[in-house]
Amino acid sequence: MSLRKTPARSSAPRWAAALLLAAAASAGAAEPGAGVFMAECAECHSVAKGKNKRGPSLFGVVGRPAATVAGYKYSGALRQTGWTWDEATLRRYLAQPSDTALAGTKMEYEGLEDARQLDALIGYLRSRR
Numbered sequence: 041m042s043l044r045k046t047p048a049r050s051s052a053p054r055w056a057a058a059l060l061l062a063a064a065a066s067a068g069a070a071e072p073g074a075g076v077f078m079a080e081c082a083e084c085h086s087v088a089k090g091k092n093k094r095g096p097s098l099f100g101v102v103g104r105p106a107a108t109v110a111g112y113k114y115s116g117a118l119r120q121t122g123w124t125w126d127e128a129t130l131r132r133y134l135a136q137p138s139d140t141a142l143a144g145t146k147m148e149y150e151g152l153e154d155a156r157q158l159d160a161l162i163g164y165l166r167s168r169r
């Protein structure tokens with residue numbers, strides 16, 4: 041009797057695993073920019089509030105005036121821009137090498153040329169607030 045019940049019980053974990061995989065896949069599809077962020081930016085940036093790494097926290101960055109994260113020491117170049125990180129400004133800063141986008145910036149990034157990845161990334165940053 042217990043032998044007959046075992047297969048039915050053991051199928052439950054398989055169902056659970058399949059559901060988890062489906063959930064993970066759909067979360068990934070909803071946030072393709074998360075993968076771009078991990079690959080391109082996470083070495084130097086966090087999206088956690090107040091967590092500065094080599095670069096400042098990018099929590100709530102979309103719509104924020106440049107160089108205003110407390111406790112982060114920005115370059116004079118970025119402090120003097122007067123920029124606000126709207127979509128157009130982010131695109132310009134991220135689509136080309138940082139020192140081309142802004143001479144004197146401390147950020148050393150080669151630029152993200154893929155327009156779809158850049159769209160996804162900006163969508164992801166917009167959602168971190």
Ligand code: HEC
Binds near residue numbers: 082083115125
């Ligand atoms: C090698 C490290 C490094 C990488 C990779 C990097 N950054 Fe940066 N980032 C920095 C540093 C350092 C600064 C500070 C720049 C300054 O003060 O001139 C910065 C500043 C910024 C700022 C300005 C923030 C503010 O508070 O004004 C934005 C926006 C930004 N980075 C976005 C990104 C994104 C998005 C990526 C990935 C596509 C990325 N960075 C990749 C190091 C990096």
